[in-house]
Structures are given as C-alpha cells and as structure tokens.
Amino acid sequence: MYESFYGFEVSPFANTPNVRFFFESEQHTEALAKLRYTVKERRGIALITGQIGCGKTMLIRSLIDHLGPHAAIATINNTRVTGEQLLRLICAELRLDLPPQPDKASILTALRRFAIEQHHKGQTVTVVIDEAQALAIEAFEELRLLTNLENQTHKLIQLLILGQPELAEVLRHPRLGPLTQRIAMYGHLEPMTQTQMAHYMAFRLIRASQRTPNVDFTTAALEIIYRRSKGVPRVVNLIADNALLVGFTQQARLIDSKMVQRAIDKHMPAFEPTMIALEEVLAHG
Ligand SMILES: Nc1ncnc2c1ncn2[C@@H]1O[C@H](COP(=O)(O)OP(=O)(O)O)[C@@H](O)[C@H]1O
Ligand SMILES: [Mg+2]
Numbered sequence: 001m002y003e004s005f006y007g008f009e010v011s012p013f014a015n016t017p018n019v020r021f022f023f024e025s026e027q028h029t030e031a032l033a034k035l036r037y038t039v040k041e042r043r044g045i046a047l048i049t050g051q052i053g054c055g056k057t058m059l060i061r062s063l064i065d066h067l068g069p070h071a072a073i074a075t076i077n078n079t080r081v082t083g084e085q086l087l088r089l090i091c092a093e094l095r096l097d098l099p100p101q102p103d104k105a106s107i108l109t110a111l112r113r114f115a116i117e118q119h120h121k122g123q124t125v126t127v128v129i130d131e132a133q134a135l136a137i138e139a140f141e142e143l144r145l146l147t148n149l150e151n152q153t154h155k156l157i158q159l160l161i162l163g164q165p166e167l168a169e170v171l172r173h174p175r176l177g178p179l180t181q182r183i184a185m186y187g188h189l190e191p192m193t194q195t196q197m198a199h200y201m202a203f204r205l206i207r208a209s210q211r212t213p214n215v216d217f218t219t220a221a222l223e224i225i226y227r228r229s230k231g232v233p234r235v236v237n238l239i240a241d242n243a244l245l246v247g248f249t250q251q252a253r254l255i256d257s258k259m260v261q262r263a264i265d266k267h268m269p270a271f272e273p274t275m276i277a278l279e280e281v282l283a284h285g
Helices: 026-040 056-067 083-093 104-120 137-147 166-170 174-180 194-208 219-229 233-249 257-267 269-284
Strands: 045-050 072-076 125-129 157-163 183-189
Touching: 026 045, 026 056, 026 157, 026 183, 045 056, 045 166, 056 072, 056 125, 056 157, 072 083, 083 104, 083 137, 104 125, 104 137, 125 137, 137 157, 137 174, 157 166, 194 219, 194 233, 219 233, 219 257, 233 257
Parallel strands: 045 157, 045 183, 072 125, 125 157
Antiparallel strands: none
16 A cells, blocks of 8 residues: 555565565574575474564575475475374375375375485475474374484485474473484574664565665654564564554655554554464463
8 A cells, every 4th residue: 555655566564474575683594594404414303483473484485495496395384183184284295196095004105205206316305394383292293203214324304393482392292202302403583672673674674665765764663663562573564564554644754653653553453362462472471
C-alpha cells in the first residue's frame, strides 16, 4: 500500500522467510555456518533452538538457498506425525518411488539406496525437521536410525533439527540419549539487542528499496519498537510495517515515536493475542 510512496520494490517488513532479506547478524551467521558445516562435512546431526519468531525457519531457507537447487533436502514442518508417517514424508520430499503400501523396511531400504546413490555422486542427503519440539519420542528414534547410515568415514544422511527452546527438554528423554550423543553442532537464537534491531531494520529498508530508502525511523521510534517487540524479528516486522502505514497516511518521510505508538494502539489490536502469547513465551520460556 505504502510501497510506491516510499520507493520500495517490495514490502520491507513482510513476515515471510524471504532470503532477499536475510540479515547476517552474528548469531544468524554463526548458526547458518553450523548448519552448512554439518551438511558439507557430513557430520551427522545439528541442533538449533530459538524462541518463536527469532529466525529458525529463515535460517533453513537461507541454507537451502546456499546449497543450491540440486541438493537433496527433505524439509519437514509437520511434526505431529508418527515415526512411520515421518519416514514417508521424508521419502515424498525426496521424491522417492515407494512400492504401493510400503512397510517400514521397504521405506528404509529406499532411503538407504537413495543415500548411497547420492554419495557416489559426491552428494549428500539432508533431512531438516522444523518445529521439532512437537515431534514424538518414537519419531526421533526413527530419525536416529537414518543417521546410522554411514560408510567408513561419513554419515550418508545429515539431520538438522530446529525447534523452540522446550526442544532441549524433549531431547533429555532417556530414550534419546543415543541421538543426542551424536549432535555434532549446537546453536541457539536469541532475540536481537536494540543495536542489532536498528541495523536489522536499516538493512531491510535498503534491501526493499529501488535506490536508497527515502524513509527512516527516529531514535525514539526505534526505542518504542524495541520495548514492544523485545527484539523478536517477527514482532519488529509487524510493528514496523504498521508504522510505515501510519507514516504513509501522514505523508511522512521520518517515522517518529508518535506514529509507532499510533501503529501499536490503532492497528495492532488484531495481533494482540499473538503478541500476548509471544510475551508469555518470552517471559516463561
Ligand atoms: N536473520 C534474519 N534476517 C531477516 N529477517 C529475519 C531474520 N530472522 C528472522 N527474520 C524475520 O522474522 C520472521 C520470523 O522468523 P522465523 O524464521 O519465521 O522464526 P521462527 O521460525 O524461529 O519462529 C521471518 O519471516 C523473517 O521475516
Ligand atoms: Mg519457524
């Protein structure tokens, strides 16, 4: 709506994991490096935890982008499944042919065959589990069996597990010891500091603009956004997007604290339940 007034090619604060906007903060860069290293060096398992809205799914999109279109990656977002359903989902993501009504053994055989084939081509197979805190213990155990596939030197299937902080609790289950002992890389995403948030917002404004951005936020405006969002990127995006809308209706090139406050008061009630839920998670998680 305000895009053409501010000279944006695309909306700067859309809440989608668009790699065009991937902001390489220290923690996101480090987490991405861990994922890339695990895949490239065939290290087996990597684990990333992080609060809601802090960039886990964005990391996965960036990784997929880095690995290129030919990499064999199965990304699983639906984690409310049984172990066997999970294996089927992985096969479907990898576009493997399965016999009609396959049993578990034939699913595992298909996966194994594919992994070996990829290995001979110098490729690996990567399985990504997003929102893994919801995965059943039994499904985690199936995943461990997958990572058991190895030749003398390397794992044939790389497993990247991402989830909310309570995932750490889930993984403490005694039956998952054999899995957690194999985690080669671990990272955690925190909300941004106020300084990081200011850089993040400036970066997104530049990335969205045709030339240089012709809108900016005052220091006081950033202060309020930070206080309200606590530095969680998803919430920062929501507030900044609404603040630009308020700025546009006033034909303003500089977004001040009053406009941000107005955006929060007038435009965000519809998001309020989400915000409250988020704040609770942040306070107790
Ligand atoms: N490093 C980042 N660079 C750019 N945008 C980000 C970054 N991290 C998070 N975001 C933004 O915040 C939104 C929410 O992040 P997301 O990855 O969905 O969080 P999570 O999966 O941890 O709940 C994303 O859609 C994206 O727009
Ligand atoms: Mg996510």
